[in-house]
Amino acid sequence: MSRPIRTLAAAAAALLLATACNSASTGGGSGGSGTSDARPGTSARGVTADSIKVGGIVSMTSASGYSKKDTDLGARARYDRANAEGGVNGRRIDYLGAEDDGQDPARNLAAARKLVQQDKVFAVSPMSSVAFSGADFLDGQRVPTVGWGTLPSFCGPEHIYGFNGCLVPTPGGTLNQTWPEGIAQVLGGAKGRSVALIAGDNDAGTFGIRTFTQGFKAAGFAVPYAKAVVPATSVPSDWSAYTKEILRSGPGGTAPDAVVSVMQTPYNIGLFTALKRSGYRGVISDPTDYDPGLLAKDATRQALDGVHVLLQFQPFESDSPAMRRFKADIRKAAGGRDVPLNMHMMTGYMSADLFLSIAAAAGKDLTAASFQRAADGFSDTGTLVGDRAEPKGRKESFGCGALVRLRNGRYEVAVPFRCYPPIPFR
Template sequence: MFLRSRSLARTATVVAAASGLAILSACDGPGGAGGHSAASSCTAPGVTRTEIKAGLLFSDSGAGQSAFGAYRGGVDARLGIANATGGIDGRKIVYSWRDDASDPAQNLVGAQNLVQADGVFGVIEGTTVAAGSAQYLDGQAIPVVGVGGEIAWTEHANMFAWSYYTTRTGSNSVWGDFIRSQGGTRAVLINSAAGDATQNFHRQLSESLRSAGVDIDQTFDVTAGMTNFDSLAQRMKAAHIDTLTGSVFPDALARILPAARAAGVNLKVVLAPLGYDPTLLALMGPALAHTVMYLDFVPFELNTAAHSQLVSAMETYAPQVQPPAQESAAFGWLSADMFLRGLQAAGPCPTRESFIRGLRAVRDYDGGGLLPHSVDFAVNRGQLSSCWDFVRVSDDGSRFIPLQPVARCGNPLT
């Protein structure tokens, strides 16, 4: 998730061997006069007789890079498979991309460049600052698919995510129930990112923990290169903290936990939304021992047919990403898969409107088996996810271990 060759940092399109299939459907439907001439009359931006151009907007640098390092590789893998089997209605899916540097202002600039300069049909997005461009993309009626980590994903009908980490109101008991089941009673919330989305995420956690009888004693904003973690650990010890959670990035967590152990803080529970990545374990695994991560997709350790397909495609179309079984690769794969599903639903002559309308009508999306349960896009927008899969870092920090049960669900809190 952290380290990739910088040779990736140049504009590229996904290129895979196409089968040379003719376009079988015309713009006027399966029974039309059709053929290449009809397909070439499709006028939506980014759509030609042979290609559909997407925009890829993600955090390739900045604070969020550690969470999205393999995201582009996952997109390449999913689109590579699609293009190798003829694309969508005979069109390859290609893309232009921009790095938003984990900055909302750059996110907006990147989106504007993709739409106005590159003429993309829709946007695939992997970032924690999507709010920067959300209003602009909605105003342009641009379809957007990606990781629903911010409130903005719940508030715009053109934006699609398979799950939502945060919503403006309400919460769920799942986090508090888990922490209490592990013996946690007194918590500190750690924040590695600024902004309204993080504050709202902490509100959800607070409501969830308090509903389970877990007290929240302290909240800290931390930065891996600036925070005095020894001082923070001493304050945790003085407050008898036994639980650490929040929107904490892995690099900061790897500084906090050794300091807490050295100070004698007896942590019964460490719960984080990010960090499920073997590359991370290779870099800092012992520091993260015992940490529990919760996921919105089936963990790779269960080794299903869907995992085998993803890993094989990564090895073929994104061999620079090693190891291929990474959380952000799964995020990229699922985001690209939603884009493909939307194009299928849009018909042989897709428009942005038909994409949004068609994908919103899909009621059984399961990410090809990567999701723990199917998603109904007609009703899921703005609904905080109730069920998550939980994995734990092993005692020696070398591997992830799915908990038993791996899938845990909670109850909505209003």
């Protein structure tokens, strides 16, 4: 599997995720506050002779009803396997589970403080929330933190890692072209094709629009509509104003060839339903709706039918050894039940996997400093997100990508998992 050379935080493919994942908040916490068990850089907080204490922060609940609770199951599945195999250099992982931040910045920072100051964890993995206001605090306390790198806080800070790298592009960095190139394959080429981009009315949405506009234009698409206009605080009950503008945005007032949404599931269901009722027959795509659990309701299944979803990991439909192992680990953690797989499980699983891999490389003398030294020279290949390397991951994505399509109640691979050359981000 080739390594995705610089990929802006998937900005093109990940910011999308970032935005798609929701909205963006970069650390607003107090990096220097709080107490530590030892001198900065040498702290072994949470590490004993036979255990490593780890916690998580996940948006189990949110005001919109969107939940990432299965992120916790994914992390637990990976930690359980590590313990079954003897732990990390002889130490078991004492996984405390994930704190629910409710997708609220104040609760996110409070959860970070609790895990460090009260629970005395060595690491926070997974961290999956768009309200990552605890970033500065965790980095200041030298707490290894691993999550989905769809926010700026995963790009640069010394102790914070994206499980598939930094997905948010910065000037002088690069854009991952997985999404634009994947859509081009679905359409049989980008020449003469147009794409409409829509996002929430917040900072993340604005940045996502900027990012993806550049990426799709670089791939050869016309982008006649690119707006971050949907209220970020509540799902619209009437989508007609948005669909009318989108469907007249193509050449000569025609509909665009593709509509790309960088929003969460509740928004996508409303938008996609409205587009289909308006008679739209083009390609519809988003980065969040790869979840068999969404298919339980007829209205949701109909809204998502035919939608192409961007992934930054191997599709569950693949049959690689790594995917078979992932499925077995999830099944075991779920008590032997075959639970519907979703991307949140993968987020938790691969966050835990990256933490475990670096911790193993750090050796028996595990401290914040030794973990950091190991991270600075870490690399491996053939994972579910492609090849990984640090400190590259603080500035670039090392995930590739695929597109899956929902058809007749089942997901199928529309564009296989692969990597694409990045482009400079301006």
